[in-house]
Amino acid sequence: MPRISPVNRNTADSQTADLLGAVEEKMGIVPNIIATMANSAAVAQAYLGFSQSLSAGLLSVRLREQIALVVGETNQCGYCLAAHTALGQGAGLTEPETCDARRAEPKDQKEQAALQFARAIVKERGLVSDADVQQVRDAGYQDGEIAEIVANVALNLFTNYFNHVAGTEIDFPAAPELTAS
Numbered sequence: 001m002p003r004i005s006p007v008n009r010n011t012a013d014s015q016t017a018d019l020l021g022a023v024e025e026k027m028g029i030v031p032n033i034i035a036t037m038a039n040s041a042a043v044a045q046a047y048l049g050f051s052q053s054l055s056a057g058l059l060s061v062r063l064r065e066q067i068a069l070v071v072g073e074t075n076q077c078g079y080c081l082a083a084h085t086a087l088g089q090g091a092g093l094t095e096p097e098t099c100d101a102r103r104a105e106p107k108d109q110k111e112q113a114a115l116q117f118a119r120a121i122v123k124e125r126g127l128v129s130d131a132d133v134q135q136v137r138d139a140g141y142q143d144g145e146i147a148e149i150v151a152n153v154a155l156n157l158f159t160n161y162f163n164h165v166a167g168t169e170i171d172f173p174a175a176p177e178l179t180a181s
Contacts, residue, residue: 004166006035016041023048032171033079033163050155057148061091063114064152066101070115071156073102073178074122079163080156081175099178113139114149121153 009020009030016038024030037044054064065088072080085098093101100106104115117136120128136146162168 002032002036002167002169004036004039004168006032006169007038009035012038016044019044019048029171031083032169033083033159033166036166036168037162047155047158050151050158054148054151054155057151058145059148059152062088062093063111065091065093065098066106066111066115067118067149067152068156069098069101070104070119071122071153072160074119075157075160075164077160077163078175079168079170079172080160082170082172085175086172095176099176102175102178110139110141114141117146118149118153121150122157126150 007016007020009017009024012020019041020030020035020038023034034044034047037047055061059067065084068080068084069088071077072084081102085095088098088101089095097106101111101115104112104119106112106115113136117128117132120132124132133146136149141149
């Protein structure tokens with residue numbers, strides 16, 4: 001049960017209703033996470049702005065979704081796992097690839113290095129080692145891409161923690177259970 005209720009667009013103030021309308025126009029729906037963030041237009045706008053900025057960055061949508069999945073798995077965020085499994089499939093990932101991303105074990109070695117680095121950032125609370133940074137660099141990532149991996153982890157930490165606190169009701173199909181790889 002939600003601890004913070006989503007905002008109903010029909011009863012929201014005009015600024016919030018416009019924001020939710022723009023989300024619906026772009027996505028076709030207003031996910032519960034954004035409707036819940038909309039209790040504060042500043043929070044919803046901050047999330048949408050951060051997400052939009054990163055979508056224009058160096059990392060592919062595929063890798064950004066994989067990062068969201070490994071962060072969601074590390075933080076046990078059911079909402080984000082469901083959402084990013086669906087969004088990842090929309091970005092071309094197969095269901096098995098979404099599971100591999102959650103384990104930080106994609107078949108592609110470069111993707112694997114990025115996901116292991118992202119998971120280390122979460123587990124070590126950002127206090128990664130020189131070896132962690134060198135490993136992702138050795139996989140072929142440049143400083144700008146490394147910065148974006150960190151930023152994508154931060155964005156997903158925010159959504160994970162927001163959902164944990166809010167108790168956001170999952171409005172995407174459930175992510176599959178992980179089995180041993």
